[in-house]
């Protein structure tokens with residue numbers, strides 16, 4: 123498991139999509155559980171956008187929205203029902 127310091131260290135790479143997916147998943151998992159890191163990552167995201175940074179391999183807008191939605195919901199790994 124990542125701790126808060128690991129998440130802080132990896133926040134920029136996380137948002138740039140530069141982390142291996144396994145680590146990425148652990149960061150997301152930590153953010154779902156940790157309000158402090160959630161705020162920190164959102165701040166970094168806001169800052170990157172404000173700076174107009176173009177990371178080499180940016181996370182897509184869709185991906186970022188999905189992360190933010192997941193973070194806001196704080197539901198954890200609950201399976202949603204896909205029935206039509």
Ligand SMILES: [Zn+2]
Pocket residue numbers: 125126127129152156157158159
């Ligand atoms: Zn944390």
